[in-house]
Amino acid sequence: MIIHPPYLLFLGDAADELAAKTAHGIADWRPEWCVGQFRLPGCRADLHLPDLTPAEAAAKGARTMIVGVANAGGVLPEHWTREIVAAIEAGFDIASGLHTRLSSRPAIAEAAARHGRALLDIRHSTEHFSTGKGVKRPGLRLLTVGTDCSVGKKYTALTLEKAMRARGMDADFRATGQTGVFISGRGAAIDAVGADFISGAVEWIAPAAAENHWDLVEGQGSLFHPSFAGVSLGLLHGAQPDAFVVCHEPTRRTMRGVAHELPSIAEVIALTIRCGRLTNPAIRPFGIAVNTQHLGEDEARRLLETTARELELPATDPVRFGVEAIVDRLAEAFPASVGK
Amino acid sequence: MIIHPPYLLFLGDAADELAAKTAHGIADWRPEWCVGQFRLPGCRADLHLPDLTPAEAAAKGARTMIVGVANAGGVLPEHWTREIVAAIEAGFDIASGLHTRLSSRPAIAEAAARHGRALLDIRHSTEHFSTGKGVKRPGLRLLTVGTDCSVGKKYTALTLEKAMRARGMDADFRATGQTGVFISGRGAAIDAVGADFISGAVEWIAPAAAENHWDLVEGQGSLFHPSFAGVSLGLLHGAQPDAFVVCHEPTRRTMRGVAHELPSIAEVIALTIRCGRLTNPAIRPFGIAVNTQHLGEDEARRLLETTARELELPATDPVRFGVEAIVDRLAEAFPASVGK
Numbered sequence: 001m002i003i004h005p006p007y008l009l010f011l012g013d014a015a016d017e018l019a020a021k022t023a024h025g026i027a028d029w030r031p032e033w034c035v036g037q038f039r040l041p042g043c044r045a046d047l048h049l050p051d052l053t054p055a056e057a058a059a060k061g062a063r064t065m066i067v068g069v070a071n072a073g074g075v076l077p078e079h080w081t082r083e084i085v086a087a088i089e090a091g092f093d094i095a096s097g098l099h100t101r102l103s104s105r106p107a108i109a110e111a112a113a114r115h116g117r118a119l120l121d122i123r124h125s126t127e128h129f130s131t132g133k134g135v136k137r138p139g140l141r142l143l144t145v146g147t148d149c150s151v152g153k154k155y156t157a158l159t160l161e162k163a164m165r166a167r168g169m170d171a172d173f174r175a176t177g178q179t180g181v182f183i184s185g186r187g188a189a190i191d192a193v194g195a196d197f198i199s200g201a202v203e204w205i206a207p208a209a210a211e212n213h214w215d216l217v218e219g220q221g222s223l224f225h226p227s228f229a230g231v232s233l234g235l236l237h238g239a240q241p242d243a244f245v246v247c248h249e250p251t252r253r254t255m256r257g258v259a260h261e262l263p264s265i266a267e268v269i270a271l272t273i274r275c276g277r278l279t280n281p282a283i284r285p286f287g288i289a290v291n292t293q294h295l296g297e298d299e300a301r302r303l304l305e306t307t308a309r310e311l312e313l314p315a316t317d318p319v320r321f322g323v324e325a326i327v328d329r330l331a332e333a334f335p336a337s338v339g340k
Numbered sequence: 341m342i343i344h345p346p347y348l349l350f351l352g353d354a355a356d357e358l359a360a361k362t363a364h365g366i367a368d369w370r371p372e373w374c375v376g377q378f379r380l381p382g383c384r385a386d387l388h389l390p391d392l393t394p395a396e397a398a399a400k401g402a403r404t405m406i407v408g409v410a411n412a413g414g415v416l417p418e419h420w421t422r423e424i425v426a427a428i429e430a431g432f433d434i435a436s437g438l439h440t441r442l443s444s445r446p447a448i449a450e451a452a453a454r455h456g457r458a459l460l461d462i463r464h465s466t467e468h469f470s471t472g473k474g475v476k477r478p479g480l481r482l483l484t485v486g487t488d489c490s491v492g493k494k495y496t497a498l499t500l501e502k503a504m505r506a507r508g509m510d511a512d513f514r515a516t517g518q519t520g521v522f523i524s525g526r527g528a529a530i531d532a533v534g535a536d537f538i539s540g541a542v543e544w545i546a547p548a549a550a551e552n553h554w555d556l557v558e559g560q561g562s563l564f565h566p567s568f569a570g571v572s573l574g575l576l577h578g579a580q581p582d583a584f585v586v587c588h589e590p591t592r593r594t595m596r597g598v599a600h601e602l603p604s605i606a607e608v609i610a611l612t613i614r615c616g617r618l619t620n621p622a623i624r625p626f627g628i629a630v631n632t633q634h635l636g637e638d639e640a641r642r643l644l645e646t647t648a649r650e651l652e653l654p655a656t657d658p659v660r661f662g663v664e665a666i667v668d669r670l671a672e673a674f675p676a677s678v679g680k
Contacts, residue, residue, distance in 0.1 A: 134566025134598045191536040198535050198570045226474025226577050226619050230538045233563075234570025258474045260618070271614070278600070279566050 001127060003095050003120055003185045005033035008057035008065045008087070009049065012080050013042040020045035022097055023068030025179040029158055033185075035062040040083065045069070054083075054090035064120075066182055067096035074099030074123070085111045095120035097178040097189075122178045125192040125201075132199025132238050134279050139209030140337055142286070142330070143241035144219040145272050147263055149228065149256040151247040152318065153219040154180050156289040159318040160216050160245070163327045168339020171214040174206045176235060180218045190220055190231055198231060202238025212337040214330075217241065223271050224263040225255050233275060240280040243333075244272055245287045245326060250303060251294045265311060286333070287326035288315040341467060343435050343460055343525045345373035348397035348405045348427070349389065352420050353382040360385035362437055363408030365519040369498055373525075375402040380423065385409070394423075394430035404460075406522055407436035414439030414463070425451045435460040437518040437529075462518045465532040465541075472539025472578050474619050479549030480677055482626070482670070483581035484559040485612050487603055489568065489596040491587040492658065493559040494520050496629040499658040500556050500585070503667045508679020511554040514546045516575060520558045530560055530571055538571060542578025552677040554670075557581065563611050564603040565595050573615060580620040583673075584612055585627045585666060590643060591634040605651060626673070627666035628655040 007030075009023045017024065027034050027047045036052035039045075054065060065087045071077060076098050084094055084102070088111040096102050102119040103109040112119050142160065144153040157173050157180075164171035173180070175187030193201045206215040217239040221228030246268050255262055269285050276283040288307055292300035300317060308315035314325035331338045347370075349363045357364065367374050367387045376392035379385075394405060405427045411417060416438050424434055424442070428451040436442050442459040443449040452459050482500065484493040497513050497520075504511035513520070515527030533541045546555040557579040561568030586608050595602055609625050616623035628647055632640035640657060648655035654665035671678045 131567040131597065134600060191534060193535050194531060195533050195535055195538050195571050195574065196531040196568060199567055223573075223615075224618060227471040227539055228536060229577055229615070229618070230570040230572075230574025231535050232570075233573045234535065237566045237569055257471065260474060274611070274614075275563075275569070278564060278569070 001120060001122065001125065001181060001186065001188055003182065004063045004093060005030070005185055006035045006062045007033050008035055008038055008052060008054060008062040008092065009047060010038045010065050010067050010083070011043050011045050011047070011069050012077065013040045014045040014069045017045050019071070020047070020069050022070065022179045022182065023047055023066065026066065026068055026182045029183045035060045038065065054087040054092060058090045058092065063093060065092040065094050067094065067098060068182060071098070076100035076105065081105050081107050084108050088112055088115055088117050091115070091117070093118040093120065095122060095182065097122045097182070099123055122181050122189050123192045125188050127188060127204065129193060129197040129200040129204055131196055132203050134199070134237060136240060136280065137208040138211055139213045139215060140334060141206055141215045141217060141239055141241045142243040142245065143217045143236065143239045144245050144247055144289070145232065145268060146219060146222045146247040147224065147265060147268050148222050148249065148252060149225060151249045152289055152291045153247045156245055156247050156318050156323070157216040157218045158183070159323050160326065163323050164214060164330070167327055167331065169214060169337055170210065170212060171216055174215045174217045176202065176205060176218045176220055190235060198234025199238035202235050206239055214337060222255070222263070223268065223275065226258055226260055236272065236276050237279045241276065242280060242282055243284065243286045243330060244276070245289055246285060247289045247291070249291045265307065269311070285313055286329050287313050289318050289323070290315060292317040292320060341460060341462065341465065341521060341526065341528055343522065344403045344433060345370070345525055346375045346402045347373050348375055348392060348394060348402040348432065349377045349387060350405050350407050350423070351377055351379045351383050351385050351387070351409050352417065353380045354385040354409045357385050359411070360387070360409050362410065362519045362522065363387055363406065366406065366408055366522045369523045375400045378405065394427040394432060398430045398432065403433060405432040405434050407434065407438060408522060411438065416440035416445065421445050421447050424448050428452055428455055428457050431455070431457070433458040433460065435462065435522065437462045437522070439463055462521050462529050463532045465528050467528060467544065469533060469537040469540045469544055471536055472543050474539070474577060476580060476620065477548040478551055479553045479555060480674060481546055481555045481557060481579055481581045482583040482585065483557045483576065483579045484585050484587055484629070485572065485608060486559060486562045486587040487564065487605060487608055488562050488589065488592060489565060491589045492629055492631045493587045496585055496587050496658050496663070497556040497558045498523070499663050500666065503663050504554060504670070507667055507671065509554060509677055510550065510552060510679070511556055514555045514557045516542065516545060516558045516560055530575060538574025539578035542575050546579055552674070554677060562595070562603070563608065563615065566598055566600055576612065576616050577619045581616065582620060582622055583624065583626045583670060584616070585629055586625060587629045587631070589631045605647065609651070625653055626669050627653050627663070629658050629663070630655060632657040632660060
């Protein structure tokens with residue numbers, strides 16, 4: 001799925017900032033792609049971007065309107081149809097992360113056909129993937145894994161992209177989730193892929209590349225999550241990572257949506273290596289990314305020091321302290337991937 | 341997906357017996373459900389069932405016509421449309437394992453709507469699954485796992501069902517693949533389920549049951565298969581098996597469709613226990629099912645003896661020697677599940 005920037009971010013009448021989480025992610029990570037926001041009366045979210053109508057945004061060069069707002073059940077509200085049709089008429093492709101397919105609304109489908117615009121439903125992959133082949137392909141890959149869902153895997157991969165590029169390394173974030181696809185303009189939401197094609201989809205998302213190029217693959221779920229471990233394992237075999245970083249939220253007691261306790265970071269490292277060796281015998285950990293937002297700064301520093309010492313790996317909070325320590329370790333192990 | 345027997349098995353103009361593999365599986369395992377076969381001129385497959393037209397089969401009580409034949413690409417040949425429409429007009433539901441959706445052919449869709457008949461596309465699940473919850477549910481479960489794809493996981497589960505029922509045990513085969521769904525009249529083809537819903541689908545396939553009831557869950561793939569390990573892991577967490585049986589084909593050198601060597605049976609046991617403990621701490625192996633079709637009888641016996649001794653588990657070829665040794669072990673460990 002390829003999405004063409006620049007974007008106009010449609011917020012509709014989002015109930016709060018949380019409902020606009022996807023749009024916030026895009027505006028945070030790709031401000032240069034975001035021409036403006038388009039809000040309806042009653043909208044309670046604000047990206048602090050210029051408020052533009054589709055016609056105004058089109059005049060400023062925007063090509064795709066992103067429906068970057070979530071509703072209960074992922075349903076497209078009826079009263080958004082008119083606005084989306086108007087955007088199509090103003091020349092926009094439409095990309096949506098809702099469950100409702102854009103094309104399931106006849107008015108939207110007809111407008112897109114009439115004006116030759118694309119309707120991109122991120123949750124409904126149209127790409128026909130092959131099954132994974134498990135063959136090592138050129139290029140370096142790093143995968144972010146986790147002790148749970150929603151512990152910062154996307155954020156860590158994006159922070160690494162920024163830091164590695166600043167270091168002169170040739171590094172690209174590779175999206176496997178909805179927000180990530182909007183942020184990178186490419187990728188596939190793994191949760192929209194058929195069970196047999198998880199690894200194959202990731203082989204497509206992070207394809208063969210130059211020998212010293214880094215793909216920073218966004219992980220999903222956890223090998224220890226009872227609902228999603230299969231997704232995480234398929235992703236691991238598709239990514240065939242040379243390096244991985246474990247993401248963790250230290251104050252969480254049970255895994256998201258279930259009653260299971262979180263595994264230890266050490267357990268995640270051990271099982272990731274054990275399984276990951278199947279498709280890349282050289283797999284190894286390069287750092288720990290801890291989300292310390294619920295800890296005071298001193299407490300956070302102490303926890304990171306203990307974690308680093310116990311696991312003999314750089315441990316950091318990417319938000320608070322950046323990821324330089326992890327990039328140092330990568331640069332040391334893969335010197336040829338560092339720009340001169 | 342619920343399919344109502346009795347069945348009429350449609351073979352079309354199948355090129356050979358292999359193309360009718362699914363139909364053969366149904367006829368072998370559910371002869372009491374198979375009223376007849378319906379063949380077109382040029383058909384080179386034969387199930388040794390009465391040749392019946394849809395009208396004749398309907399008169400004998402058949403309710404569903406199964407399109408149990410594979411074509412290159414899983415495409416429904418144009419010239420079958422007329423026969424399928426005729427079957428609908430004769431009162432049949434139609435169930436198909438092809439990739440082409442039955443309803444994508446307007447003539448078929450219209451006939452089904454006009455006559456109020458069901459179109460069941462096994463490869464396109466219409467069930468809306470939840471994500472897996474990982475909560476232990478009542479009932480006993482056994483999962484067949486493998487060192488590779490296509491090593492006898494379905495066959496072993498079905499043989500166990502037969503042997504356990506003969507022993508007075510309350511046991512049901514639970515299908516996770518296309519042929520299995522036709523054989524049990526229920527289930528879901530896991531390869532048609534979205535990546536996030538593998539475990540949840542298996543929780544639906546093998547739901548809460550009486551305390552001493554056995555679900556014999558058909559496994560898929562292998563935890564060591566680079567293409568499908570994610571499916572196998574999701575299936576493991578959805579099944580939460582108390583018992584598992586490892587299926588193996590000793591003459592195979594590389595895993596199906598890839599260049600990877602097969603893992604050892606011991607490796608499969610170790611990783612199945614390590615991962616399976618997450619959702620059922622009591623998981624343990626109860627036997628090895630070896631497909632010895634490419635070995636002479638003496639050689640097969642020697643291999644099974646060595647395997648049994650080394651792994652301290654019953655080892656058998658279900659086709660050649662039955663599964664009584666495995667059922668003995670189950671009956672001993674779960675005496676309350678054996679009928680009086």
